[in-house]
Amino acid sequence: MEFFEPQSQEDLFPVQESSDIPAAPLAERMRPLDFDEFVGQEDVLAEGQPLRVAIEHDRVPSLILWGPPGTGKTTLASIIANKTRATFIPFSAVLSGVPELRGLLKTAQQRRKVSGQRTLLFVDEIHRFNKAQQDAFLPYVERGDIILIGATTQNPSFEVIAPLLSRSMVVVLQSLNEEALRHILTRALSDTKRGFGSSRMTLTPDAQRLLIGYGNGDARSMLTGLEFVVGQYAKPGKPITIDQPQVEQALKQKALRYDRDGEEHYNLISAFIKSMRDSDPDGALYWLARMLEGGEDPKFIARRMMIFASEDVGMADPQGLLIASAVFHAVEVIGLPEAQINLAHGVTYLATAPKSNASYMGLLAARKDAKEKGNLPVPLHLRNAVTSLMKDLDYGKNYRYAHDDPKGAKQQTHLPKELEGRRYYQPTNSASPTDEAEGLNSPW
Incomplete structure (x- = not known):
């Protein structure tokens, strides 16, 4: 240049x-x-x-x-x-x-x-x-x-x-609101030097509302749409009124602004996840619809639902992961447009399910200790004695087999000596009855 x-x-x-x-x-x-x-x-x-x-x-x-x-x-x-x-x-x-x-x-x-x-x-x-x-x-x-x-x-x-x-x-700079877009549209229709003010063309109020919606906060997109519509129907020297059906016909392939690699991609998926986490199925369905209308890959949405099912629903409703996995399978097998029904099914299930992040938080705490404490030795009774030398070194000694001695197996320690007594898994108040009543008392 x-x-x-x-x-x-x-x-x-x-x-x-x-x-x-x-x-x-x-x-x-x-x-x-x-x-x-x-x-x-x-x-x-x-x-x-x-x-x-x-x-x-x-x-x-x-x-x-x-x-x-x-x-x-x-x-x-x-x-x-x-x-x-x-x-x-x-x-x-x-x-x-x-x-x-x-x-x-x-x-x-x-x-x-x-x-x-x-x-x-x-x-x-x-x-x-x-x-x-x-x-x-x-x-x-x-x-x-x-x-x-x-x-x-x-x-x-x-x-x-x-x-x-x-x-x-x-x-x-924010997306333009409806009032601002209406002002810009009116000026384009009335300006005799730069716009269409000298033409004998009018738009019905419904047609104007449709064009404003088409702009979706983007003045340039709205004006480009207006110019295209006028080019389709206006005839020099002849009066014409353009109505909503004509605008719909000209702009029938309306696409919401959505950049899979840009910030809006992350904004929408964040709003989607937070709506499900806050048990708001209406918000979750809206953000799902926004992503689908914008052309988001449905498999990306389904994968995030699988992660959510374990991270945010967890043991409060273990069926959540099965539902999310089934949704992902349905998306792969069926594809759009029908798979949007499966997505909506999964979203409403996860949004209305009880929530627990105990498994995820427990993992984070355990990883913190694993990183900070270094390679602590595995207790001898938990080691597998596959040779006579290992047996002589007390590998596996005094290990209690859970199927023969469930109570004893539960009582034996499964952490390195330096971490004995550490609790990583802390069931939440929203955990399922199975999780609350049986989880900490079962052999597993």
């Missing part, structure tokens, strides 16, 4: 003449030009908020803009570009590599030495640079040669190196 010194801010985020506007996608044409047009994110960008004041007075610190697609990260960068006196340069981590970046950073360093002017560098999808590549920014940020604005859809705690995070302000 060839880098050049922008002559003006218009070179970076060009405003097209009205005759050229139709060539650009609707979402790009409707991109807000200033804070008066910016919708949403009031908690960080409302008038008087510190970040907005800093932008308006050209005192922007290094920023990491974190949020889902279509929430205003690039738009905010373009507004900053229009307000800063620094040399503003956009850079894509997708289209360009580290060699180009290093050249740009050296130019920024030289610019500051010669003229005292800083460079405001906007890096889109900064998470595409690995942690070693992100190191290239550090000396230039530390010296003040550049003000870094990084945009990412991924959690910066995992995707941006700690030294950059500590030198930046993380700005969290």
